[in-house]
Amino acid sequence: MKPMPLVSLAFAVLAASALAPAAAHHSFAAVFDGSKTVTIDGTIKEFRFVNPHALATIDVADDKGAVQPWIVEFDGRLNLTNFGWTDATLKPGERVKISGNPERTGAPRIFFSKLVRADGTEVVRGGDRLNEIEEDRRLRAAQRAAPTPAK
Amino acid sequence: MWSDPPRTALDQFCFMACTDTGLKHLAGLLDDPANDAKPYEDLAREAMQHQTDDYIRPHMTEAGLASWPLDPLVDRGYLYCEPWGVVRQAFAPHQLAIKQYADHADLHYGEWDAHRTVYLDGRSLPRDQPHTPLGFSIGHYEGDTLVVETTRVTEGDGTFLVWDGRHSDQVTIVERYRRPTPQRLELTATLTDPWALREPIELKKVWRYAPDQEIGPYDSCEPAAAKPTEAKTQ
Numbered sequence: 001m002k003p004m005p006l007v008s009l010a011f012a013v014l015a016a017s018a019l020a021p022a023a024a025h026h027s028f029a030a031v032f033d034g035s036k037t038v039t040i041d042g043t044i045k046e047f048r049f050v051n052p053h054a055l056a057t058i059d060v061a062d063d064k065g066a067v068q069p070w071i072v073e074f075d076g077r078l079n080l081t082n083f084g085w086t087d088a089t090l091k092p093g094e095r096v097k098i099s100g101n102p103e104r105t106g107a108p109r110i111f112f113s114k115l116v117r118a119d120g121t122e123v124v125r126g127g128d129r130l131n132e133i134e135e136d137r138r139l140r141a142a143q144r145a146a147p148t149p150a151k
Numbered sequence: 152m153w154s155d156p157p158r159t160a161l162d163q164f165c166f167m168a169c170t171d172t173g174l175k176h177l178a179g180l181l182d183d184p185a186n187d188a189k190p191y192e193d194l195a196r197e198a199m200q201h202q203t204d205d206y207i208r209p210h211m212t213e214a215g216l217a218s219w220p221l222d223p224l225v226d227r228g229y230l231y232c233e234p235w236g237v238v239r240q241a242f243a244p245h246q247l248a249i250k251q252y253a254d255h256a257d258l259h260y261g262e263w264d265a266h267r268t269v270y271l272d273g274r275s276l277p278r279d280q281p282h283t284p285l286g287f288s289i290g291h292y293e294g295d296t297l298v299v300e301t302t303r304v305t306e307g308d309g310t311f312l313v314w315d316g317r318h319s320d321q322v323t324i325v326e327r328y329r330r331p332t333p334q335r336l337e338l339t340a341t342l343t344d345p346w347a348l349r350e351p352i353e354l355k356k357v358w359r360y361a362p363d364q365e366i367g368p369y370d371s372c373e374p375a376a377a378k379p380t381e382a383k384t385q
Contacts, residue, residue: 048371049367050367050368050370050371051261051264051367051368051369051370051371051372052369052371052372053371055371076245077367078244078245078246078261078262078366078367079155079244079245081154081246081364081365081367082154082155082245082361082364129158129163130191132158133158133159133160133163133191134191136158136159136160137160137181137187137191140160140181140182141184141187144182144184
């Protein structure tokens with residue numbers, strides 16, 4: 001398995017503070033192409049809820065039925081637990097569509113951005129953290145706009 | 152157990168580390184109605200740049216600037232699975248568990264599953280202590296604030312994003328941990344390094360209380376390259 005402890009950090013920052021320059025000078029850009037997104041449709045073979053990165057193997061069948069295993073790399077267990085993930089979030093045998101950034105070498109490997117289950121429910125990388133930040137901004141704006149009580 | 156910051160716009164800016172300069176700039180951007188429609192990412196990025204230009208860079212020596220920013224392709228953690236030194240570890244994202252005993256405290260981090268020992272028994276910083284990546288730490292309380300002094304640190308990498316250059320083995324850190332509310336832990340750290348910094352810098356960080364989280368094993372990292380011989384920073 002490739003070592004990528006810093007990828008999780010680059011993504012952690014993107015998810016939290018979303019500071020693009022950070023990603024530009026950390027290891028994600030050297031490994032994955034953040035400008036591209038690919039989607040695979042397959043069956044989960046294995047999910048490893050580990051540090052520094054969680055990993056899943058997805059069996060993807062082509063039109064002729066030949067199966068190609070793809071590796072999906074996630075944020076690490078450390079970060080995923082902040083979004084409520086457990087080792088049972090992805091179950092072997094489950095059919096999923098997963099989108100992510102492809103590895104630059106063309107290897108069958110992507111960094112996770114979104115998952116759609118068979119029932120249509122979605123799991124998005126970073127969970128609702130950015131939504132909560134935006135809600136905090138709306139509250140700040142509302143307080144700013146509120147009239148100052150007269151003395 | 153503590154973990155990543157409260158999910159507010161200002162606290163998330165301190166996900167790794169932050170400065171008063173950056174926080175003040177971000178607050179100004181957030182309070183400007185003209186920015187209400189702009190994505191948070193853009194505002195945080197602008198505040199980060201301001202923090203770098205107005206605070207971090209002016210504090211760095213020529214030697215420190217020469218090593219800044221670090222090249223991700225030669226990052227030691229990435230290439231060699233080399234655990235972080237204390238400067239980076241103290242600002243690590245994700246979980247932090249602090250256990251206090253009669254004569255010491257244990258700081259346990261999710262990143263690298265690392266442990267730091269802080270001696271609280273009144274001993275002095277030893278002059279003959281060998282340098283190690285996590286250094287030697289002593290601590291005491293000032294009111295409700297835990298003050299930790301760390302020296303004898305081997306040269307290494309600075310913090311992610313905020314001061315991501317090299318530091319020398321002369322680096323010292325004074326960390327001040329405070330819990331202003333039951334749900335919040337704050338760190339203010341003063342870092343000194345005559346090789347990398349013209350004068351001390353002050354970095355901050357915040358965690359939220361996360362009693363349901365746990366620290367798991369950090370056991371799936373494999374080195375990508377053989378470690379080369381390197382020149383020292385001084």
